[in-house]
Amino acid sequence: MTEEALVARAVEGDVDAYATLAERYYGSCARIARRMLRNDADAEDVVQDTFLRAFRAIGRFERGREFRVWLFTILVNQCRTAATSRKRRQQRFSDDETALDRATDERPTGIVDETSAVAAAVDRLDPLLREAFLLKYVEGLEYAEMATVTGAGISALKMRVKRACDALRPMLEAIYHD
Amino acid sequence: MKTTTIVLACLLTASAARAQDARLRGVLDAETLAKVTRLTDSARVESLPVEPLVGVALEGAQRHASGARITKAVQDYLGALRGARAALGSDASVAEIASGAGVLLSGVNGDVLRQLRTASPNRSLTVPLVVLADLIARGVPKDTAARAIAAAARANARDDDYSALRRFVEQDIIAGASPAAAAMLRVRSITGVPPADEPVP
Amino acid sequence: MTDGDFERLYERAGAALRTPAPDEDAARDRLVKRIHAESLRSTTRRGNAFLPWWAALAAAAIAFAAGLGTGRATTSSRSSTAAQVAGGAAADAAQRPIEFVFVAPAARNVSLVGDFNGWDASATPMRRTDGRTTWSVAVQLPAGRHVYAFVVDGDAWVADPQAPLAPEQWYGQRNSVVVVAASGDRRS
Numbered sequence: 001m002t003e004e005a006l007v008a009r010a011v012e013g014d015v016d017a018y019a020t021l022a023e024r025y026y027g028s029c030a031r032i033a034r035r036m037l038r039n040d041a042d043a044e045d046v047v048q049d050t051f052l053r054a055f056r057a058i059g060r061f062e063r064g065r066e067f068r069v070w071l072f073t074i075l076v077n078q079c080r081t082a083a084t085s086r087k088r089r090q091q092r093f094s095d096d097e098t099a100l101d102r103a104t105d106e107r108p109t110g111i112v113d114e115t116s117a118v119a120a121a122v123d124r125l126d127p128l129l130r131e132a133f134l135l136k137y138v139e140g141l142e143y144a145e146m147a148t149v150t151g152a153g154i155s156a157l158k159m160r161v162k163r164a165c166d167a168l169r170p171m172l173e174a175i176y177h178d
Numbered sequence: 179m180k181t182t183t184i185v186l187a188c189l190l191t192a193s194a195a196r197a198q199d200a201r202l203r204g205v206l207d208a209e210t211l212a213k214v215t216r217l218t219d220s221a222r223v224e225s226l227p228v229e230p231l232v233g234v235a236l237e238g239a240q241r242h243a244s245g246a247r248i249t250k251a252v253q254d255y256l257g258a259l260r261g262a263r264a265a266l267g268s269d270a271s272v273a274e275i276a277s278g279a280g281v282l283l284s285g286v287n288g289d290v291l292r293q294l295r296t297a298s299p300n301r302s303l304t305v306p307l308v309v310l311a312d313l314i315a316r317g318v319p320k321d322t323a324a325r326a327i328a329a330a331a332r333a334n335a336r337d338d339d340y341s342a343l344r345r346f347v348e349q350d351i352i353a354g355a356s357p358a359a360a361a362m363l364r365v366r367s368i369t370g371v372p373p374a375d376e377p378v379p
Numbered sequence: 380m381t382d383g384d385f386e387r388l389y390e391r392a393g394a395a396l397r398t399p400a401p402d403e404d405a406a407r408d409r410l411v412k413r414i415h416a417e418s419l420r421s422t423t424r425r426g427n428a429f430l431p432w433w434a435a436l437a438a439a440a441i442a443f444a445a446g447l448g449t450g451r452a453t454t455s456s457r458s459s460t461a462a463q464v465a466g467g468a469a470a471d472a473a474q475r476p477i478e479f480v481f482v483a484p485a486a487r488n489v490s491l492v493g494d495f496n497g498w499d500a501s502a503t504p505m506r507r508t509d510g511r512t513t514w515s516v517a518v519q520l521p522a523g524r525h526v527y528a529f530v531v532d533g534d535a536w537v538a539d540p541q542a543p544l545a546p547e548q549w550y551g552q553r554n555s556v557v558v559v560a561a562s563g564d565r566r567s
Contacts, residue, residue, distance in 0.1 A: 012482055012512045015418040019411050026407045027399055035396065044406050051410055052417055057352045059482070060540045062345070074353035081354050118395040137393030151350070151363040153370060165389055172388050173380075201497060233494035233526065234549055240498040241536070241550045251549035273523040273558065280546040304524055308556050312543035315553065337560070344543060 007067045010058050018058060022051050025068060029075050032134050036079040037086070038123050046082050050075045072139070072149045076131065083127065114175065121171035125164050132160035133168070202235055210245030217252045226259045227272045230279075258282045265291035266303065277307035284314040290324045297331040305337040306330065309344045316348060317357035326365040333369040343368060474519040475559055479527070481505060481539070484512040486531045491516055493527030493554075500530040522561035528554045 001009075001017075003024075009017035029050060033043035054074050061070060122130055135141045135149060143154045150157065202211055214235045221228045231252050238248035262278030263270060265288040270278070278291050290310075294303055306327050313323040330340060343364050350360035380388075400406075479491050489505045495518065496502040505514035514529075526545045529537045538544065542555035 013484055015415065019414050022410055022414055023407055026410060027397075027403060030400065030403060030406065031396060034400070040400070040402075044409075047406075048410055048413055051414065053353065055414055055417060057349075060348075060352070062541060070349065073349055077350060077353035077355050115395045115398045118392045122392070122396065133389075134396070137389050138396045140393075147367065148346070151346070151366070153367060165385070168389070168392065169385065172392050176388065176391065230494070233498070234547075237494070237498040237554075238550055240492065240500065243550045247550065255547070255549075271523075276524050284546045304558055308524065308543050308558055311546035312556070315544040315546055337558075 003067065007061065008063070011061050011063070013059075018055055021067065022055075025071055026051075028068070028139055029071070031138055032072070032075060032131075033079055035119065035122055035134055035138075036076075036127065036131060037082060042082060042086065046078045047075070050078050053078070066145070069141070069145045069148050072135070072141070076149050079131075080127075117175045118172070121168055121175065124171075125167055129160050129164035129167065132157055133164040136161050201232065202239075205236065205239035206248065207245055210248055213245075213249045214252050217249075217256050221256055221259065224260070226256070226263060227275055229272075230259065230276045231255055254283070255279065261288055262291060264288065266295050270295075271302065271304065273304040274302060274307065277304045277311070280311045281307050281314075284311050284320065286310070286314070286320050286324055290328070293328055294331050297328060298334075301334075302337075305340050306335070309340040312344055313347060313357070313361055316351055318347065318361045319358055322358045322361055326361045329365050330368045335368045339368045473561070474521050476517045477520045477557065477559060478515060478517045479505070479529075479539075481514045481529050481537075482512055483514055483529075483531055486514065488532060489514040490530045491518065491527060492530055492536070493525055495520055495525055495527070500533065505529075520557070520559045522559050525557050525559065526554045527557060528552075 001020075003021075006017045006021055010021060026047065029047045030043060033046045033050075034040055037043045037046060050071070054071055057074075061067070122133060125133065131150065132146065135146045136143075141149065143157055146152075146157050147154050152160075202214060206214060214231075218228050218231050221231055234251050234255050235248055238251055243251075258279035259275055261282050262275045265282075266274055266278050281291065282288060291303075291307075294306060298306070310323055310327045313326070314320055318326070326343075327340075330343065335343075346364040346367075347357070347360045350364065351357050355363070481489055483489055490500045491503040491505055492498045492500050503516055503518060505516040507513070508515050526547075527539070529539065531537055536552055538553050539555035542557060545554040545556045547554075
């Protein structure tokens with residue numbers, strides 16, 4: 001069944017159609033959430049919450065809109081909210097994020113596979129740059145779609161992607177050229 | 179000729195009033211009908227839109243509201259229409275006045291309508307005012323919603339821009355964003371101006 | 380390295396991050412179970428054995444209806460007195476066909492009410508389309524701002540979740556707003 005047909009049935013109340021969409025997009029959402037929150041348990045909670053919110057709101061989904069973009073908009077907002085809440089909780093203790101924010105071009109040690117190495121590199125990015133990189137290079141969104149998802153302008157998003165790539169370049173060169 | 183014209187105008191006005199009374203006569207009790215008719219006649223004399231008032235009365239009748247409630251609704255709406263016309267100018271369209279009345283009923287000051295008119299002297303304000311009222315109804319604080327719409331007006335936003343703004347803010351609120359943050363964030367797609375708290379790229 | 384080489388580097392990194400996590404299948408299964416549980420919870424609360432409650436209230440309508448002119452649905456066979464009376468100093472005389480659509484699979488009947496038909500639930504019944512889950516009707520509306528709602532099964536007045544909310548709550552419930560642009564005059 002085409003996605004358009006699945007979405008139409010989900011809007012009309014077919015829970016199995018919605019569940020199929022959720023299965024289809026779970027991976028993408030999980031990838032974004034894991035990198036944005038840098039914690040797998042938190043990421044799963046946020047992804048579940050995202051799909052449940054979308055489920056409750058699917059009746060308002062406008063025909064002709066792209067489901068993935070709508071879903072990612074909800075997800076990105078949930079990730080930002082979760083990250084803000086966690087940061088407030090953590091600020092009473094030594095802040096691991098501060099250490100991670102001091103990005104260097106050192107190759108991470110103790111890493112054994114390409115995915116983990118790249119993930120560690122991306123995790124060092126400023127959250128907004130990380131978000132832009134994930135949406136562009138991992139999920140393949142167009143800039144106009146990214147603008148809808150993030151609320152940022154296209155020019156700002158292009159700048160964020162550029163800065164993310166500039167920061168990642170030495171780390172990726174180290175990962176891929178050893 | 180002038181006398182004939184005036185008489186003809188009076189007959190036509192009376193005829194229109196009787197027709198509208200006929201609609202209300204079928205659904206309102208005598209006391210409520212008399213009060214509502216006095217209110218619609220006041221509107222007519224002041225050249226304010228009458229149809230929105232009749233619509234409110236008919237809605238109340240169909241919802242089986244009490245006569246007192248219907249009368250109060252029409253009275254309050256008349257006041258709001260009056261305020262909207264004063265703020266938007268005497269050449270405001272019926273749709274602008276009705277939309278403006280809705281904004282005033284949301285608790286927004288008439289100065290906001292005046293500012294919007296100043297920012298958009300040659301564009302219809304119907305859609306911006308409808309969107310402003312909708313944002314407030316969805317929980318965006320009045321001041322924040324007014325600032326967002328005013329910023330969009332200054333940026334020469336079109337009706338489609340306001341429509342998109344409304345949809346995006348609604349979706350963001352569903353997604354868990356605070357209504358205020360959603361409104362200020364999404365208006366940037368129209369104005370191109372970043373909010374104060376966004377890191378400079 | 381050239382710009383093209385760098386671009387391929389970033390895309391390779393992106394591809395690496397698309398590798399599924401080891402526990403992803405199990406997490407996906409947990410999500411699907413939660414969705415079905417949520418569906419049952421919502422269904423039980425509203426007593427509808429077959430469909431989630433939000434399906435009956437979901438609606439799609441045309442909020443800012445300029446320039447659509449679909450004209451695909453027939454207009455109501457019963458026109459109200461209110462619609463026939465001239466609008467006085469009100470709107471532009473030119474009228475445009477505006478389609479209203481409402482998704483309510485479990486409804487027995489749905490009608491459109493608004494300031495254009497005296498809020499009379501018998502004036503503009505809607506008819507089922509699209510495999511019997513959707514109700515629709517097209518009405519001729521003059522340019523301007525119109526307030527409306529749907530009446531489900533004769534007594535439940537429902538605002539359109541897809542449309543702007545009318546700020547006025549004269550009788551305790553909000554209605555919806557549609558703005559019909561004047562013919563050929565978008566002023567934008």
